[in-house]
Amino acid sequence: MKIEKFELERLLSQYENTVKYNLTESGIHPFTLEELLSEEEIKKLVSLRMGYGQANGSIELREAVSRLYSGADLDNVLVTNGTAEANFINIWCNLDPGDELILMVPNYMQMWGIARSLGIAVKLFHLREELDWGPDLEELKNLITPQTKMIAVCNPNNPTGAVLSEEAMKEIARLAQKANAWLYADEVYRGAELDGKETSSFYGLYDKAIVCCGLSKAYALPGLRLGWLVGPKKAIKECWAGHDYTAISSALLSNHVAALVLQPEQRMKVLKRNRQIVVENLAALQDWVTKHNKLFSFIPPRAGAIAFLKYNMKINSTELSTKLREEKSVFITPGDCFGMDRYLRIGIGSEKEYLLAGLDLFDEVLAEIS
Ligand SMILES: Cc1ncc(COP(=O)(O)O)c(C=O)c1O
Structure with missing residues (x-):
């Protein structure tokens, strides 16, 4: 390979x-962790028994994650080792060699590299500087073929920091739906908006939408290596079967801390x-x-x-x-x-x-x- x-x-x-x-x-x-947790929480943390924990993510954490996505419950969530594992599993479990992935660029090029190594054709649609880093939707439309099995975006975007408008999000979802393709959104920068207005998630915009996020960026906790996928239950179950191979489970300590961090007030x-x-x-x-x-x-x-x-x-x-x-x-x-x-x-x-x-x-x- x-x-x-x-x-x-x-x-x-x-x-x-x-x-x-x-x-x-x-x-x-x-x-x-000292800045983040109370003495009592730290005491609890150090007394945890270092077993494997629940392989697809602790119940407390999956519940906390699911509350961030309207219409989701804990079976819509798979907890991963960082967003990086979520991105890997998504490509690995949902696409086959010969399929086409249409990817927004500029972008964090992880999915580009993984897909190409697996024999998946990657086509690119662009954010244009002259559109204030808005998407070239005409280009996206023209790239879609019967082989298109996934459209993937990064929103908010790395490296531009741009956020898609609600209209652009709906149009991308509409195009994915028309093509019967997965719509995948890497939303790891969600929550780090400068004006405090949280970016809408693609989750729920279409029944084949899968999103990922994690604690590395907006939450300032990359060392926990904690991410997640949220999507339709059947797809998440299949991704969990992929996670059996990639990692078995994410770290028990990280699951515990993440569940505390995602409590609404914290x-x-x-x-x-x-x-x-x-x-x-x-x-x-x-x-x-x-x-x-x-x-x-x-x-x-x-x-x-x-x-x-x-x-x-x-x-x-x-x-x-x-x-x-x-x-x-x-x-x-x-x-x-x-x-x-x-x-x-x-x-x-x-x-x-x-x-x-x-x-x-x-x-x-x-x-x-x-
Ligand atoms: C868009 C994007 N997705 C995923 C990742 C990987 O994040 P994590 O540290 O949660 O694995 C990064 C890291 O820079 C990123 O920019």
Whole structure:
């Protein structure tokens, strides 16, 4: 089997924990468990017996997840090891070699790589900058054939931070329904909207809609490696059979913490703290871009802790990222990881001083090359 390199993750995995300023992170400054839990909850946590736990996710957690999706109950939910496992299982269990997957781009290219390694044809439809990173729905419509078995989107989007309008969501669902194809939405940035207005889920828009989410981004808890799939019961049952092979179960400790985090009051607290960080940092980044307005421009993200900057310099994005990393120990994601040279993705979820210190060092490199 030929597995193409997952450019983004291969690059990040090598350097993200060794640089001084990691601005590739697309999530938010992570919580410690001490910040999150009461003494009593911590006491309970350390007294848990480390068995396997319920393989498709603890009842408490699946109930808490299902409450986030109108019309769902715990049998509509499969708990996974991060959203990454959810994405893997979705492609693996729902598509066959020779099928066509139509994928929104730019995107986190995990599903692209998995599908291609399994002999699934991947066709791309684009978010267009001239549409404020809105979808080219005409392009999507024209790509659909009788072999199209899934349309997959990332909403809110990585790397642009764009959010689909309700009309666009309905149109995508209508097109999927007309093609009798699965509609799959990676919604891992849901809950990290800068204006506090939570993005609608694709779940329930159509009876073949499956969505994923997790605690890595909006909830600032990537270390728990906790995600989930929500979809029609039959499909979720089949995905669970896939999960028997990929992982058996997710971590018992993570299930326990996640169920606490998703209790309505705690969830709101967590999302509010995270939103504050991103809103403040976006303002700081905007000031920095204004200072460099001959070199950079961007459409501000509506959700997520990332900004996708277009630049006006004659240097390739990977070269620029490498130079900054090697000379200043500041790490930013090159647009090349999304097939888009002359763009950079900058994480805005860190502590503000950390972001500003990284940008100051970027200034030194810019002074030299521009
Ligand atoms: C769109 C998208 N989906 C999935 C993932 C993987 O997330 P997790 O850490 O929950 O596995 C990422 C990580 O950056 C992402 O950006």
